[in-house]
Amino acid sequence: MTRNTDSEAVAGNWFRVIKRSTKPRARLICFPHAGGAASFFRDWADLVPDDMDLAAVRYPGREDRFLDPPHTSMADLADPVARACLASGDVPLMFFGHSMGASVAYEVALRLQSAGSSRLTDLFVSGSAAPGRSSGSRDPLTMTDAEIREEVAELGGADANALADQELWELLIPSIRADYRLIGLYRAGFSTTAPLDVPMVAYYGRADRDVDAASVAAWADATSSTFAMRSFDGGHFYLKDHAPGLVADLLGRRAPFHP
Template sequence: MRNCRAPRLRLICFPHAGGSAGFFRSWAALVPDDVELLAVRYPGREDRFAEPPAQRMEELAEPIAEACAKLAGGPLVFFGHSMGASVAFEVAARLSAAPVAAGLEALFVSGRPGPEKVRSRNLADASDEELVEELLAMSGTNAEVFANPELRELFLPLIRADYRLIDAYKVTLPPPTLAVPVVAYYGDQDEHVDEDEVNAWSAVTRSSFATRSFPGGHFYLEQHAAPLVADLFARVGTNGPRPDQD
């Protein structure tokens, strides 16, 4: 999404359920010049549209971990929002367990309870009307998509598949799994995650942990992308991660 010839750092972003790599396109103008911005393309969307969506977390996390392990020329930092937070954690856990370290420096998660607090919402089996109502209420989906019958028919099965995956998701590696700093972000009006659930992310790391809230709901980052990205890089800094920043 934003290439860099000799990156000091690579920021890899993991989209939410039903989301695509393009969700993070606007971040290209916000990251420092010496940082390479990458975003994960899940199967079933964008240039992988012909592929069936993943049925299990392992189908997502394992190939992504393999791809990340092959990256060279700078440390990695992960940012995942909502479902993407769980995917980023699972990828980070696999990299941490690998015989050769892949250079992960920090994990930033957003809008998602810690693994021990995740609760099933059974949205995969909701009616079309209920599912659309839920998606529009979270403000993470363009309303025009569901006003168009053809686009609605195209995207709802994909979104259902993602919800089915996260409803079935269980932590596969016992915490504390990671040895890198973890920072958890959330919207202070998010009905799907509260402060206690956000703090549960502290259990996944043996390193430092911090949280920060922003005004807004589940998709607070749409309105606060600039301060969010600025906070992320203030914590990473130029001499390594500092996620314990207030």
């Protein structure tokens, strides 16, 4: 596949290219949190090397996909993202997913493995309990819009202006509610699958009220390859304050580039 075709695939409906290398030796794909969007990772452009592409998943129902219907299930989201990954050339892939994005990245990784693809070299998960582990004290399936708004404010994942402006909040809540429903259904229906054969690193904030060391350490059961974990100061969105250290750490732990 030519580089032009590859670039078109990466920049297509499911990915926003944040940084493009002329000769990429790897591509880091980031998966946003519930209520999040691809732009959350725009400041990472200066943190990755010039021989790496940086892209983020464009969830439907927000930003430049605002008019697209939000997803209704994990399969509804992970299936097309996996197909987009498979269609994006032969550059080695690394996934980073935060919060809900950790589960989405994991499910996309499972689909790539099932398809016989070996392009994924590393899976980095963040701010999330392992699949099958409970997270937080509230059930996402029963939370009201007011409770969701309160939790988003407490976790620090949204712009303060979005929370204060009622009209703006009403525009955002459908996609956020869809995310909460997706992760609630996913947790309720999760069943153990064959582990990935991909190195995995799990990150979390030491003051995160929704995850702890034990629930993060349980990600080790999701891979038959190597597993490591690291914590940072801060809460659920510790990565806002620690992006340089986080990216440096994950790049230092990545599998060797393919020749």
